[in-house]
Amino acid sequence: MAIFLDENTKVVYQGLTGSTGRYYGNLNREYGTNIVGGTHPKKAGTDVDGMPIFASVADAKAETGCNASCIFVPPVAVKGAVMEAAEAGMELVVVITEGVPMHDEAWFFNKLQQDFPDTRLLGPNCPGIISPGKANIGITAGHIAKPGGPVGVVSRSGTLTYQAVYELKEKDIGVTTSVGIGGDPVPGTNFIDCLAAFEADPETKAIMMIGEIGGSAEEEAAEYIKANVTKPVVSYVAGVTAPPGKKMGHAGAIVSGGKGTAKAKMEALEDAGVKVGLNPTEAGDLMAEIVASL
Amino acid sequence: MDLFEYQGKEFFAEYGMPISAGKIAFSVDEAVAAAEELGTPVMVKAQVHTGGRGKAGGVKFAADMDAVKEHAENILGLDIKGHIVKRIWIEKASDIAEEYYASFTLDRSAKKHLGMLSKEGGVEIETVAEENPDAIAKIWVDPVAGLSDEEIADWVAAANLPEAAVEGSKVILKQLYTAYVEGDADMVEINPLILTPEGVVHVLDSKVTLDGNSEFRHPDYEQYDESQTRDEREAAAHAKGLQYVGLDGSVGVIANGAGLAMSTLDVVNQVGGKPANFLDIGGGANADVMAGALEVINNDPNVKAIFINIFGGITRGEEVAEGIIEAMKRVNIDSPIVIRLDGTNAEQGREMLAPHLGDALMMETTMLSAAEKAVSLVAG
Numbered sequence: 001m002a003i004f005l006d007e008n009t010k011v012v013y014q015g016l017t018g019s020t021g022r023y024y025g026n027l028n029r030e031y032g033t034n035i036v037g038g039t040h041p042k043k044a045g046t047d048v049d050g051m052p053i054f055a056s057v058a059d060a061k062a063e064t065g066c067n068a069s070c071i072f073v074p075p076v077a078v079k080g081a082v083m084e085a086a087e088a089g090m091e092l093v094v095v096i097t098e099g100v101p102m103h104d105e106a107w108f109f110n111k112l113q114q115d116f117p118d119t120r121l122l123g124p125n126c127p128g129i130i131s132p133g134k135a136n137i138g139i140t141a142g143h144i145a146k147p148g149g150p151v152g153v154v155s156r157s158g159t160l161t162y163q164a165v166y167e168l169k170e171k172d173i174g175v176t177t178s179v180g181i182g183g184d185p186v187p188g189t190n191f192i193d194c195l196a197a198f199e200a201d202p203e204t205k206a207i208m209m210i211g212e213i214g215g216s217a218e219e220e221a222a223e224y225i226k227a228n229v230t231k232p233v234v235s236y237v238a239g240v241t242a243p244p245g246k247k248m249g250h251a252g253a254i255v256s257g258g259k260g261t262a263k264a265k266m267e268a269l270e271d272a273g274v275k276v277g278l279n280p281t282e283a284g285d286l287m288a289e290i291v292a293s294l
Numbered sequence: 295m296d297l298f299e300y301q302g303k304e305f306f307a308e309y310g311m312p313i314s315a316g317k318i319a320f321s322v323d324e325a326v327a328a329a330e331e332l333g334t335p336v337m338v339k340a341q342v343h344t345g346g347r348g349k350a351g352g353v354k355f356a357a358d359m360d361a362v363k364e365h366a367e368n369i370l371g372l373d374i375k376g377h378i379v380k381r382i383w384i385e386k387a388s389d390i391a392e393e394y395y396a397s398f399t400l401d402r403s404a405k406k407h408l409g410m411l412s413k414e415g416g417v418e419i420e421t422v423a424e425e426n427p428d429a430i431a432k433i434w435v436d437p438v439a440g441l442s443d444e445e446i447a448d449w450v451a452a453a454n455l456p457e458a459a460v461e462g463s464k465v466i467l468k469q470l471y472t473a474y475v476e477g478d479a480d481m482v483e484i485n486p487l488i489l490t491p492e493g494v495v496h497v498l499d500s501k502v503t504l505d506g507n508s509e510f511r512h513p514d515y516e517q518y519d520e521s522q523t524r525d526e527r528e529a530a531a532h533a534k535g536l537q538y539v540g541l542d543g544s545v546g547v548i549a550n551g552a553g554l555a556m557s558t559l560d561v562v563n564q565v566g567g568k569p570a571n572f573l574d575i576g577g578g579a580n581a582d583v584m585a586g587a588l589e590v591i592n593n594d595p596n597v598k599a600i601f602i603n604i605f606g607g608i609t610r611g612e613e614v615a616e617g618i619i620e621a622m623k624r625v626n627i628d629s630p631i632v633i634r635l636d637g638t639n640a641e642q643g644r645e646m647l648a649p650h651l652g653d654a655l656m657m658e659t660t661m662l663s664a665a666e667k668a669v670s671l672v673a674g
Contacts, residue, residue, distance in 0.1 A: 139608060
């Protein structure tokens, strides 16, 4: 089992004709992701390295039955691309694009909740999602994760996700699904969505959650874990030393008005019974102990 | 992007909001000329990207030209919480009967826009929130539905503004929401929003943060980029397109990915060191980017050791190694470098780096041991 994505997911790439979309589309296909093709309003009927191009997501769905989309279009086109995918009935929409305006994000997040509740949005500004051995949507290097579980991973940071799944692989620990929820202020999918899915996934036996400064998603996740999660959770929160008022690379990674500090997040998580590592390696060691005792 | 007060007011004025006549001045002479044109009395106001200007002596009333000159002399060059005043806003003085507070920002938790309105303005809203939270009327706005006139009316009623201020406030709040959404602002704040003795509601101060990601539909926002507060190092890094934040320690840090870069600072701190900066070189680590990053770090006189922390994902270890070797040929580095290279093809990368190792370039296999090494080099 895996969450949100498996070998049966059929994916169309919006932005496959661009250089980034093409590059990662090819890597994802090589990994084994079931890619049905890409979209471009003016290039229907052509192909990108053998992957057919459709005029729209709706056309791609009519011809292939695809149920997921991966978006690589520039920030200016993201809002339209997300709505196109939702309107075509995609169940999973993964937005890799970084630099989407906050007001666009806030708008399409709410629009999807109201009118397209069956569409799961992941991102923007996220590395994507990988169910090792089954499928990979996005920019994660597939081979750094060991297939099979028992650990589910969810993270706001791309490189720290890679670091985490790689360290687990080095310890011969597999991953069911690794979800990068992204570093923007309005992530389509949040920690709680992933925690709930991992809790319900029989193959996932333990959860690794990687947070960072800014907002209160980790604190809300801690509350949720306390009340709803029976599986062991290990966490790491980046940005203990981040100065207030400065955006640390990610748009959402900012301590403002004394809120969103790593310390407060770690305390909330510990209070919820989560084992918190002080660095990614320590978190990996904590997870290894848990997996050994399963 | 943080706007100065006067830029924020010009931004508000574009959406029809009432602001006072004023002029920006970079010198005492310009301040005097501005006041002569506007006519006294005027306010002389320091323009800095920080709060607490009044307490620091950065906002003064000038009844006549002598006072304008005196205040301009005192305020220009003033240090307000580490921000040196380089420009002052000369504004027609207003009579104030009452002071209110109004703002919009994103509530990340609710994923809705949050409007706050209070009849206790003129002080920091955090103070009001702590001492008298009931004095703040909050409204959560669905970004799709927007803010209706009925909702605004209910909101103003909930804030208990006096009758005389109700109609004027409703108009300004609607304009403020439009400015916030159409202007792609992360935050808009009026503090104080005033009621004059004549019963007019008026914008007396502004705090605006614009979303830099929206520049594709607001090309004019580029003008605000140059007036952002950056130290010399941050300015140099910004010019090279690097994600950099200056800190005050001695271990220069380069990492790929925002999360890993933050994590690197944490680890340096954990082993007893102090990072000099946050620097994310992004996914790729080619020679150009690496050389630019090393230049910025090398120009920081506080840096005594450099810690390069790379996790290869799609970017392979040998490409990273090649970038580092090439960058070191181009930039003459003063401080020893410790590299930790892990992830995809890390072994190949390490093999390529091996012949270059010595006192100037050292390699460690884990984040922790590399941080320890870098910190020990600072200690000497």
